[in-house]
Amino acid sequence: MIRLGKEGGMIEIRIHGRGGQGNVVAAYVLATAAIGQGLFAQAFPAFGAERRGAPVAAFVRIAETPIRRRCQVAQPAFVIIQDETLAALPDTLAGLESEGGVMINSQRDSRALSDTFGRATYTLPATRLSLEALGRPMPNTALLAAFLTLTELLPVAGLKDALAQRFRGEVLAHNLALVCQVADATPRGIWKELVHAASA
Amino acid sequence: MRQALEGSQAIARAVALCRPQVVAAYPITPQTHIVEHIAKLVADDKFHCELVSVESEFSAASVVLGAACAGSRAYTASASQGILLMSEVLFNISGLRVPLVLTCANRAVSAPLSIWNDQQDSMAVRDAGWIQIYCADNQEAVDATIQAFRIAERCELPVMVCVDGFTLTHTLEPLELPDQELVDGFLPPYHFSRALDPLAPLSIGTLVAPEYFTEARHLHHAALLAAEKEIVAAARDWAAACGREQAPLVRVDGPADAKIGILTLGSVFGTLLDARDQFPGLPVKLMHLRCFRPFPVEALRAACAGLHDLIVLERAIAPGADGIVGAEMRSALADTDSPPRIHNFAAGLGGRDVPLAIYPRLLEAIKKPHPRMSAIDLRPELLPADSPVRQEAAP
Numbered sequence: 001m002i003r004l005g006k007e008g009g010m011i012e013i014r015i016h017g018r019g020g021q022g023n024v025v026a027a028y029v030l031a032t033a034a035i036g037q038g039l040f041a042q043a044f045p046a047f048g049a050e051r052r053g054a055p056v057a058a059f060v061r062i063a064e065t066p067i068r069r070r071c072q073v074a075q076p077a078f079v080i081i082q083d084e085t086l087a088a089l090p091d092t093l094a095g096l097e098s099e100g101g102v103m104i105n106s107q108r109d110s111r112a113l114s115d116t117f118g119r120a121t122y123t124l125p126a127t128r129l130s131l132e133a134l135g136r137p138m139p140n141t142a143l144l145a146a147f148l149t150l151t152e153l154l155p156v157a158g159l160k161d162a163l164a165q166r167f168r169g170e171v172l173a174h175n176l177a178l179v180c181q182v183a184d185a186t187p188r189g190i191w192k193e194l195v196h197a198a199s200a
Numbered sequence: 201m202r203q204a205l206e207g208s209q210a211i212a213r214a215v216a217l218c219r220p221q222v223v224a225a226y227p228i229t230p231q232t233h234i235v236e237h238i239a240k241l242v243a244d245d246k247f248h249c250e251l252v253s254v255e256s257e258f259s260a261a262s263v264v265l266g267a268a269c270a271g272s273r274a275y276t277a278s279a280s281q282g283i284l285l286m287s288e289v290l291f292n293i294s295g296l297r298v299p300l301v302l303t304c305a306n307r308a309v310s311a312p313l314s315i316w317n318d319q320q321d322s323m324a325v326r327d328a329g330w331i332q333i334y335c336a337d338n339q340e341a342v343d344a345t346i347q348a349f350r351i352a353e354r355c356e357l358p359v360m361v362c363v364d365g366f367t368l369t370h371t372l373e374p375l376e377l378p379d380q381e382l383v384d385g386f387l388p389p390y391h392f393s394r395a396l397d398p399l400a401p402l403s404i405g406t407l408v409a410p411e412y413f414t415e416a417r418h419l420h421h422a423a424l425l426a427a428e429k430e431i432v433a434a435a436r437d438w439a440a441a442c443g444r445e446q447a448p449l450v451r452v453d454g455p456a457d458a459k460i461g462i463l464t465l466g467s468v469f470g471t472l473l474d475a476r477d478q479f480p481g482l483p484v485k486l487m488h489l490r491c492f493r494p495f496p497v498e499a500l501r502a503a504c505a506g507l508h509d510l511i512v513l514e515r516a517i518a519p520g521a522d523g524i525v526g527a528e529m530r531s532a533l534a535d536t537d538s539p540p541r542i543h544n545f546a547a548g549l550g551g552r553d554v555p556l557a558i559y560p561r562l563l564e565a566i567k568k569p570h571p572r573m574s575a576i577d578l579r580p581e582l583l584p585a586d587s588p589v590r591q592e593a594a595p
Contacts, residue, residue, distance in 0.1 A: 028372045032204035035374045041204070044371040047315070068337075068470035070367050071555045165204070 009199035010063035011153065012073045016092050017082030017140075020052040025166070026080070026140035027058035033154050033162035034062040042067045055086055062153065077198030080147060081105060082126070082139045093117060099197040103147045105139040120194060122150055124182065133178035134171070141175045145182040150191040156183045202374040207338040207363065210375045211277075211303055212237030214345040216247035217383040220275040220301075222267035224252035224260045228282040229315045230365035231305035235277055257282040261289035264300050268293075269404065271395030273349065274300040279365055280307035283321040287328065290358075294329030295420060296405055299352035299392070300359075302330075303345065306466065306515070307365040308550040316551020317365040319466060319515040323524050329420050331359040331427055332493040334465040336451070338368050339375055340490075343444060346383055347434040353390050354434075355427040362492075364467040364515075366551065378442050386441050424494045431491055447488075449496035452503045454485035459508040461485040461540070462562065463500075465492060465525065466515060468547070468554050475559030482563070489525065497532045504533055507540040509566050513558075513576070517546045522573040541566075545576040552577055 017023035024045040031043035039062055046057045059073040075095040081104040086092050102117050105126040114121040124146045126139030148154050163175050211234050225235040241247035254260045257278050264274040304322045308314040335341040341363045348359040435448035469488040487503050504510055512526040526544030533539040543566045548554040583590040
């Protein structure tokens with residue numbers, strides 16, 4: 001686990017997806033993983049009309065000290081996009097720090113999208129990977145595994161612990177296998193500097 | 201030990217730790233998760249109570265009223281239209297001086313239809329004769345829920361614990377849940393002295409003619425006022441038991457000699473604390489009104505002593521009048537020596553996000569007089585172009 005910038009530093013993450021993609025679950029799992037590592041964290045959804053397929057967002061804050069603010073995340077250090085088509089909506093990248101990063105569920109090339117977004121970008125074909133591993137198009141755990149591997153914000157083992165608090169049986173086993181598969185295939189720590197810069 | 205819990209889940213677990221014998225509720229967003237979690241605890245055999253599924257909030261309130269009259273510790277939860285549908289029964293519960301606990305997952309009231317957070321629902325029943333406690337965060341919600349049962353039972357009054365919908369109920373964060381033993385020590389089994397008994401039948405809720413009605417109402421009023429010391433004692437004893445201190449009536453944070461104060465209720469308090477750090481400038485005292493009923497006049501006068509300007513920031517509005525808490529603050533401070541100028545604003549109605557930037561906006565806004573309440577986060581550009589309100593609100 002890395003130190004979050006300066007003392008009392010806080011990292012803010014926004015997750016964009018569509019209703020039914022496990023957006024809120026992703027936020028809760030990420031915050032649970034951070035809390036399991038002794039950090040402070042907060043996760044909450046921005047509920048729109050609750051219907052499958054509609055654009056939804058969820059927010060995560062991770063810090064070394066208690067988190068007091070309750071406002072939505074307007075200037076995230078990282079944006080995690082579960083549905084590629086949402087990248088074209090103005091709200092999706094709004095306020096993203098210039099030194100921040102975009103983690104996106106896409107079959108496209110990371111470099112090409114980095115140019116499009118003007119930010120460090122990492123693509124992961126998370127829908128395909130989840131269909132293979134889980135039999136369902138649930139990109140959230142694969143994206144979190146890649147995100148934590150790139151940033152080394154938390155150990156991947158912490159993500160597994162958080163999943164184990166929420167799921168059981170085959171669903172858990174398949175998700176844990178998917179997390180290992182993605183973490184092994186993702187370059188380690190290449191976004192560490194982004195975390196440091198964004199939380200300073 | 202700190203655990204990662206969603207606010208609703210933590211409240212449900214806190215309720216179970218208090219061992220109510222009867223829980224009745226009807227689901228309504230954003231309260232639903234609370235009763236869902238309670239139902240799950242019951243289904244998993246981790247919590248034993250009579251869980252009554254009803255067909256409306258009117259029935260939910262009626263069931264807990266009946267259960268409490270029969271001597272049970274009882275709990276319910278609701279929000280928004282659910283609170284309004286309950287309102288007839290809410291007055292009966294308090295007028296009969298029946299102790300029980302209700303969580304209000306604060307949400308806007310229709311129309312226009314909104315499922316999101318503000319505090320219009322609990323404010324609409326502010327005169328129902330219940331104790332009302334507002335929570336600034338989910339740890340406070342856990343602790344207030346446990347304290348509420350004791351306050352209710354000692355005062356023979358119902359307690360409404362108000363928790364901002366979504367902003368708190370749907371937020372996952374690290375929370376401390378006490379051990380069962382600790383809660384059992386704080387909250388011994390309840391014996392209701394007026395519990396209905398088939399061997400000694402009596403009627404309650406009968407017609408009261410003008411000869412006695414005033415006295416019944418006055419006793420109810422006096423009981424609410426007297427509840428203040430039980431609210432203080434519950435917070436003090438709970439702090440001694442679990443180690444978490446909490447200002448029972450009004451939390452004050454900031455320099456004692458500040459000339460500007462901001463008073464608010466609920467989760468926006470934490471945002472203001474961070475905003476004050478983010479925008480350093482004039483010293484500002486931030487105040488959280490935890491106990492709204494009874495209205496803690498003396499504590500508020502002490503908290504506001506020396507202020508030149510008091511901003512009252514509310515998540516509700518009294519259309520055609522002013523703010524609700526703002527008006528009560530004017531009344532509470534009117535006959536103090538040199539009362540502050542009171543600036544009353546609404547913010548965050550119907551779930552509008554309250555950002556850190558609200559803080560400098562408030563401090564800027566008090567430089568000009570605001571004779572009537574207004575929404576500080578109003579966006580005039582969204583009003584009809586020909587609306588006189590738009591012309592007035594334009595900066």
